[in-house]
Amino acid sequence: MSKTATEIEQPDAEQDDTALFGFWIFLMSDAVIFALLFATYGTMTQATAGGPTAAAEFKLVPTFIETLLLLTSSATFGRASVAMKYDEPRRVLFFWLFVTLGLGLVFLGFEAKDFADMFADGAYPSRSGFLSAFFALVPLHGLHVVAGCFWLIVMIVQVRVIGLDRRVKLNLLRLGLFWHFLDVVWIAIFSVVYLGGHIA
Amino acid sequence: MNTPVWPLLLGRFEWRDLPFVRAILDPSASNLVGAFAGGLVVVGAIVVALVLTRYGKWRYLWSEWLTSLDHKKIGILYIALAFVMLSRALVEAVLMRGQQAVAINTPGFLTPDHFGELFSTHGSIMIFFMAMPFLTGLINFVMPLQIGARDMAFPWANSVALWLTAGGAGLMMASLIVGQFSTGGWTGYPPFTEVAFSPDVGPDYWIWAVSLGSIGSTMAGINIACTLYKQRAPGMAFMAMPLFCWTSLCTAILMIFAMPPLTVATALLALDRYLGFHMFTNDLGGNMMNYANLFWLFGHPEVYILILPAFGVYSEVVSTFSTKELYGYTSLVLATMVIAVLSFTVWVHHFFTMGQSANLNAVFGIATMTIGVPTGVKIYDWIWTMFRGEVRFTVPMLYALAFMMTFVLGGFTGILLAMPPLDYLVHNTLFLVAHFHNMLIPGLLYGMLAGYHYWFPKAFGFRLDEKWGRIAFTCWVVGFYLAFMPLYVLGASGMARRTHEIFDPSFRPWLYVAMAGAGVLFCALGSLFVQLVVSIRNRDALRVFAGDPWDGRTLEWSIASPPPEYNFAVVPNVDGRDIFYRRKHAEHQAPPYAEPYAYEDIVMPRNSASGVAIGVFAAVSAFGLIWHMWWLGVAGAVVGIAALVTRSFGRDQHRILLAADVAREDRRWRAALAEARSISRHTEMTTANQGLAER
Numbered sequence: 001m002s003k004t005a006t007e008i009e010q011p012d013a014e015q016d017d018t019a020l021f022g023f024w025i026f027l028m029s030d031a032v033i034f035a036l037l038f039a040t041y042g043t044m045t046q047a048t049a050g051g052p053t054a055a056a057e058f059k060l061v062p063t064f065i066e067t068l069l070l071l072t073s074s075a076t077f078g079r080a081s082v083a084m085k086y087d088e089p090r091r092v093l094f095f096w097l098f099v100t101l102g103l104g105l106v107f108l109g110f111e112a113k114d115f116a117d118m119f120a121d122g123a124y125p126s127r128s129g130f131l132s133a134f135f136a137l138v139p140l141h142g143l144h145v146v147a148g149c150f151w152l153i154v155m156i157v158q159v160r161v162i163g164l165d166r167r168v169k170l171n172l173l174r175l176g177l178f179w180h181f182l183d184v185v186w187i188a189i190f191s192v193v194y195l196g197g198h199i200a
Numbered sequence: 201m202n203t204p205v206w207p208l209l210l211g212r213f214e215w216r217d218l219p220f221v222r223a224i225l226d227p228s229a230s231n232l233v234g235a236f237a238g239g240l241v242v243v244g245a246i247v248v249a250l251v252l253t254r255y256g257k258w259r260y261l262w263s264e265w266l267t268s269l270d271h272k273k274i275g276i277l278y279i280a281l282a283f284v285m286l287s288r289a290l291v292e293a294v295l296m297r298g299q300q301a302v303a304i305n306t307p308g309f310l311t312p313d314h315f316g317e318l319f320s321t322h323g324s325i326m327i328f329f330m331a332m333p334f335l336t337g338l339i340n341f342v343m344p345l346q347i348g349a350r351d352m353a354f355p356w357a358n359s360v361a362l363w364l365t366a367g368g369a370g371l372m373m374a375s376l377i378v379g380q381f382s383t384g385g386w387t388g389y390p391p392f393t394e395v396a397f398s399p400d401v402g403p404d405y406w407i408w409a410v411s412l413g414s415i416g417s418t419m420a421g422i423n424i425a426c427t428l429y430k431q432r433a434p435g436m437a438f439m440a441m442p443l444f445c446w447t448s449l450c451t452a453i454l455m456i457f458a459m460p461p462l463t464v465a466t467a468l469l470a471l472d473r474y475l476g477f478h479m480f481t482n483d484l485g486g487n488m489m490n491y492a493n494l495f496w497l498f499g500h501p502e503v504y505i506l507i508l509p510a511f512g513v514y515s516e517v518v519s520t521f522s523t524k525e526l527y528g529y530t531s532l533v534l535a536t537m538v539i540a541v542l543s544f545t546v547w548v549h550h551f552f553t554m555g556q557s558a559n560l561n562a563v564f565g566i567a568t569m570t571i572g573v574p575t576g577v578k579i580y581d582w583i584w585t586m587f588r589g590e591v592r593f594t595v596p597m598l599y600a601l602a603f604m605m606t607f608v609l610g611g612f613t614g615i616l617l618a619m620p621p622l623d624y625l626v627h628n629t630l631f632l633v634a635h636f637h638n639m640l641i642p643g644l645l646y647g648m649l650a651g652y653h654y655w656f657p658k659a660f661g662f663r664l665d666e667k668w669g670r671i672a673f674t675c676w677v678v679g680f681y682l683a684f685m686p687l688y689v690l691g692a693s694g695m696a697r698r699t700h701e702i703f704d705p706s707f708r709p710w711l712y713v714a715m716a717g718a719g720v721l722f723c724a725l726g727s728l729f730v731q732l733v734v735s736i737r738n739r740d741a742l743r744v745f746a747g748d749p750w751d752g753r754t755l756e757w758s759i760a761s762p763p764p765e766y767n768f769a770v771v772p773n774v775d776g777r778d779i780f781y782r783r784k785h786a787e788h789q790a791p792p793y794a795e796p797y798a799y800e801d802i803v804m805p806r807n808s809a810s811g812v813a814i815g816v817f818a819a820v821s822a823f824g825l826i827w828h829m830w831w832l833g834v835a836g837a838v839v840g841i842a843a844l845v846t847r848s849f850g851r852d853q854h855r856i857l858l859a860a861d862v863a864r865e866d867r868r869w870r871a872a873l874a875e876a877r878s879i880s881r882h883t884e885m886t887t888a889n890q891g892l893a894e895r
Contacts, residue, residue, distance in 0.1 A: 019353075
């Protein structure tokens with residue numbers, strides 16, 4: 001019973017299952033990193049050293065728009081996953097992947113604008129412990145989104161060049177998990193950092 | 201000599217960053233030691249390169265080892281790395297003992313900064329680049345064999361993890377040749393390691409070396425856990441796994457949860473140093489207590505990451521060499537789990553004296569003492585396993601016995617330290633140094649060495665020399681007691697740890713004894729290398745190709761030594777613990793070594809150079825960041841990411857081993873098996889041992 005070359009390039013369902021399971025564990029490990037940064041941030045909210053405070057610096061309108069952008073991008077990625085699952089025409093898949101990428105990039109644009117405004121306002125990380133903790137936490141999420149966008153571009157190219165073989169599908173599934181995970185983290189950032197900053 | 205040479209290209213490099221230049225400018229003993237060490241690294245690298253060229257082994261090394269995704273070879277490379285790093289860190293320990301023995305009311309032969317570098321590198325290497333690679337390597341090699349798997353769940357990620365760790369180790373070695381290492385200890389506490397107090401490259405070396413090791417270990421942990429969850433042979437329930445697999449699983453879970461705090465701690469310290477953040481600085485709202493909490497949130501579980509695999513080795517070794525089923529298997533599993541969970545509840549005991557309330561200290565003190573309970577359970581289980589067993593005193597068993605006695609002593613001093621009022625008295629003294637060496641030498645090093653002796657025949661197909669093994673064992677044990685028992689006395693008398701010069705002459709005799717102990721430990725290491733050479737020379741007489749030299753109990757002994765690339769010609773069916781032993785001794789309906797009905801094609805991963813590339817270029821990038829050669833930092837990162845992306849595009853990444861070839865190899869082994877003379881357990885240490893146990 002010998003297998004053909006294409007069969008071995010297509011790992012069986014059990015291996016896919018293992019691969020996704022491994023990615024879940026990675027996300028859990030990544031979640032620990034964010035949890036620790038949240039905890040650190042929590043201990044440093046009062047360490048403003050006479051500099052800008054949360055209430056003065058955090059703008060709810062742009063961050064709320066960012067929240068909507070990211071949540072929408074999760075929905076559009078979900079739509080792309082559905083297109084992949086049901087073998088819809090390739091252009092449908094591309095359309096939703098590009099929409100997701102666009103939303104991610106616009107999110108990054110908004111976030112960069114937020115940070116630039118803060119810098120202009122004298123709220124930069126070397127100003128105080130509080131701002132250091134903020135800039136350790138929130139831009140790390142931003143960096144994750146950058147990585148996610150880069151990965152998305154790689155995947156779009158792979159779908160184009162290689163097509164939807166099992167490994168491309170698997171990596172799209174992993175990227176989907178990653179993308180939704182960033183959403184969850186952002187919701188925590190919006191609630192704890194931005195809303196929390198105004199309540200306090 | 202005191203200005204950067206070419207800042208645009210070489211960052212902040214100055215000529216006096218070379219230890220050789222420092223030695224020429226000021227030929228003091230301390231500088232000569234530094235230049236000698238740097239020279240040793242350079243000469244060593246050149247000699248290795250020349251030998252490889254002379255014997256034309258570059259291609260062999262590259263294609264058979266460095267780029268291999270075989271879990272066994274990756275495991276062996278990890279352990280080779282561990283031995284190299286162990287050698288360096290042990291020499292550093294001897295130097296430190298030497299300095300303290302002579303520096304009584306005189307400055308000694310090392311400068312304070314050099315002494316500070318030595319205790320920082322010694323600790324960092326022993327934890328991150330000796331202990332971690334050793335245990336990761338052992339798990340890598342043994343665990344898939346024990347669960348009847350053909351490889352780890354993620355063979356390629358396995359290679360990346362190895363090379364990230366090796367990259368970190370490379371940075372440690374680079375710090376000998378260019379620049380200097382941190383003087384902030386293996387814990388790298390700010391604010392001392394902040395730019396304000398340590399503007400040099402030292403803490404940056406520490407940050408990046410440790411970060412690479414930490415990321416590598418996180419990946420290894422994910423891989424090990426996934427393998428154990430998903431790749432077990434058909435029928436192997438969790439409660440049928442060998443105990444080493446259980447301790448591997450708990451270690452992996454700890455790695456997944458406990459390495460991220462370290463990554464966070466070092467990354468935030470890097471933000472402080474590179475971008476002027478105020479996470480841990482003294483001014484503008486920085487708070488170093490966050491660092492202490494983050495670091496020890498990693499640091500305490502790390503202790504159990506180090507010790508649990510050794511517990512697994514002892515469980516296997518004690519059971520095999522007592523010719524008895526492991527006593528209290530379930531309680532050992534539960535105790536391992538309990539230790540893993542409790543390990544996250546005790547981190548504050550590393551800084552009882554740093555200002556939190558007495559009640560908080562009490563909570564953590566009690567939690568700390570609680571860990572003694574499951575550990576005690578384990579010790580009793582091992583003793584009961586030996587009870588009325590047919591105990592054979594092989595080298596691994598000797599280590600296990602030395603461990604049990606020595607570790608219990610260390611545990612007692614741990615209970616003492618767990619009491620905050622007492623901890624206040626001996627905090628930061630040599631008492632603490634004695635305590636943690638008393639835990640880690642038996643609880644990690646002896647375990648790893650026991651595993652090394654126990655599984656070496658499996659890995660290479662021949663046993664290690666018994667005589668030199670016993671000499672090395674004796675040296676490790678005698679050396680340990682001589683080197684560290686005096687430190688309890690000195691610590692209780694108030695001698696602070698990390699002291700460069702001593703002003704109390706009454707400490708002198710104890711320091712001399714400790715110095716002698718360090719010498720004996722150095723001989724122990726030497727004996728291990730002699731043993732290796734002697735064994736390789738005698739390999740034909742020591743050969744155990746049949747694969748079962750110790751009347752083993754678990755699946756790894758049911759195959760050839762060394763095992764074929766795919767481990768099992770046919771994946772075994774398992775229906776309980778100690779399956780191989782029960783089959784051999786007719787406690788099971790199926791015989792051992794049953795010939796399979798049919799062979800199938802086997803799919804194995806092809807070699808990949810991208811793991812090497814990612815690890816090496818991550819280290820190159822880190823080197824650039826350390827020296828502020830920004831172009832190099834960026835370039836290394838770009839190449840590393842490019843290697844990752846390229847790999848994701850690659851397709852033809854597996855190869856098929858044809859059923860006929862598998863059958864041929866398997867039958868060759870079966871023929872040898874049929875010819876081998878079986879031996880009784882009492883002759884297993886003689887050359888009559890061909891790896892077939894008497895039934």
